[in-house]
Amino acid sequence: xxxxxxxxxxxxxxxxxxxxxxxxxxxxxxxxxxxxxxxxxxxxxxxxxxxxxxxxxxxxxxxxxxxxxxxxxxxxxxxxxxxxxxxxxxxxxxxxxxxxxxxxxxxxxxxxxxxxxxxxxxxxxxxxxxxxxxxxxxxxxxxxxxxxxxxxxxxxxxxxxxxxxxxxxxxxxxxxxxxxxxxxxxxxxxx
Amino acid sequence: xxxxxxxxxxxxxxxxxxxxxxxxxxxxxxxxxxxxxxxxxxxxxxxxxxxxxxxxxxxxxxxxxxxxxxxxxxxxxxxxxxxxxxxxxxxxxxxxxxxxxxxxxxxxxxxxxxxxxxxxxxxxxxxxxxxxxxxxxxxxxxxxxxxxxxxxxxxxxxxxxxxxxxxxxxxxxxxxxxxxxxxxxxxxxxxxxxxxxxxxxxxxxxx
Numbered sequence: 001x002x003x004x005x006x007x008x009x010x011x012x013x014x015x016x017x018x019x020x021x022x023x024x025x026x027x028x029x030x031x032x033x034x035x036x037x038x039x040x041x042x043x044x045x046x047x048x049x050x051x052x053x054x055x056x057x058x059x060x061x062x063x064x065x066x067x068x069x070x071x072x073x074x075x076x077x078x079x080x081x082x083x084x085x086x087x088x089x090x091x092x093x094x095x096x097x098x099x100x101x102x103x104x105x106x107x108x109x110x111x112x113x114x115x116x117x118x119x120x121x122x123x124x125x126x127x128x129x130x131x132x133x134x135x136x137x138x139x140x141x142x143x144x145x146x147x148x149x150x151x152x153x154x155x156x157x158x159x160x161x162x163x164x165x166x167x168x169x170x171x172x173x174x175x176x177x178x179x180x181x182x183x184x185x186x187x188x189x190x191x
Numbered sequence: 192x193x194x195x196x197x198x199x200x201x202x203x204x205x206x207x208x209x210x211x212x213x214x215x216x217x218x219x220x221x222x223x224x225x226x227x228x229x230x231x232x233x234x235x236x237x238x239x240x241x242x243x244x245x246x247x248x249x250x251x252x253x254x255x256x257x258x259x260x261x262x263x264x265x266x267x268x269x270x271x272x273x274x275x276x277x278x279x280x281x282x283x284x285x286x287x288x289x290x291x292x293x294x295x296x297x298x299x300x301x302x303x304x305x306x307x308x309x310x311x312x313x314x315x316x317x318x319x320x321x322x323x324x325x326x327x328x329x330x331x332x333x334x335x336x337x338x339x340x341x342x343x344x345x346x347x348x349x350x351x352x353x354x355x356x357x358x359x360x361x362x363x364x365x366x367x368x369x370x371x372x373x374x375x376x377x378x379x380x381x382x383x384x385x386x387x388x389x390x391x392x393x394x395x396x397x398x
Contacts, residue, residue, distance in 0.1 A: 003377070003381060003384055006384060006387075007352065009329050009333055010333060010348065010352045010380070011352045012330055013330045013334050013337070014247065014251055014337075015247075015353065016334075017334060018243060018246060018353070021246075021250060021259070022246055022247075024256065024260045025242050025243065025246055025260070025263065028238060028242050028263065028267075029235040029236070029238035029239045031264070032234070032238055032264065032267050032268060032271075033231040033232060033234060033235035033238075034231070035268065036234060036268065037231040038229070038231075039229070039272075040227075040228075040229045041226070041227055041229075041272055041273065041274035042272050042273060043275060120300065122293060122296060125296065125343055126296060126299070126300035126303065147366075149366060156304075177301075179297070
């Protein structure tokens with residue numbers, strides 16, 4: 001038997017079990033519609049920014065592009081000057097969060113006396129990635145290279161869940177616990 | 192038995208209708224716009240259209256009806272709350288499946304750190320000894336093997352064979368490279384084939 005001969009059977013098996021169990025979905029739409037009634041979808045940071053630009057009635061796309069390009073040039077000049085004056089440089093005293101590009105994300109966890117500190121999250125399929133305390137100052141670190149996206153994660157300190165990272169962009173609560181969230185390479189990203 | 196068969200047929204027909212483009216893009220966009228304005232009924236219609244697909248994904252990932260039911264509910268609530276994050280350049284279903292699969296992976300993670308003492312629910316119809324038909328036997332065996340498959344192999348398989356996503360879309364939903372998706376699906380199928388051959392189930396070709 002060739003592996004591809006299995007396609008039909010796999011498809012059938014999956015549909016079969018859904019057909020056998022989907023009775024529990026009866027009325028789900030009504031239950032959720034009642035639950036969300038009177039509640040509006042949340043406004044994100046991106047929309048608020050767009051909202052600021054949107055009321056410029058009559059503005060052509062070209063005009064917006066000019067405004068955008070000018071803003072980008074000023075931003076670049078600003079960053080260049082800031083870098084030259086080493087406001088955010090290594091001499092500034094604070095560790096750089098994104099040291100080598102937007103996708104280098106530093107995870108830091110102060111845990112003096114801990115035996116093991118790991119970070120688990122959607123970027124490593126919730127498989128622990130160990131942090132290291134190389135200079136024995138109780139601050140555990142690991143730097144990961146992550147593609148742009150939204151990542152949920154938490155620290156596991158000596159086997160205990162630690163879901164609220166002070167460096168996170170936001171927190172979400174699932175199953176009675178907190179998880180931290182970071183946005184990498186996106187609007188609203190602090191990582 | 193006959194009612195179960197007819198229900199199975201219905202699911203197939205629904206799948207065929209979806210393929211035929213019954214869910215016209217314009218209608219969906221209208222419903223999504225209305226949902227953005229807080230029209231809960233429009234959101235109810237979206238749920239009615241996608242609930243089987245999301246439930247199938249969750250059931251395939253988690254192999255447990257109660258958890259799949261829970262997370263199907265949560266996925267639709269979360270998608271509604273975050274609806275403004277949805278961009279029209281992506282298929283709505285892909286975005287929705289991303290939310291559902293993230294919730295599933297969270298739940299699997301939760302299970303890992305909070306193991307239950309009792310074994311997971313045996314789903315209805317799993318390995319029913321009363322059915323001696325070869326095809327049923329193959330299906331039953333596949334389902335048992337799916338239970339044992341590591342979830343990172345099972346997930347792409349479900350998205351491919353239940354949700355009919357392309358490799359590219361699966362890669363998007365699971366934050367993987369397209370090549371990794373292909374490899375995992377192929378390996379998962381090899382594992383299934385091995386299991387079936389071990390028990391001699393493949394001797395009986397389905398007719």
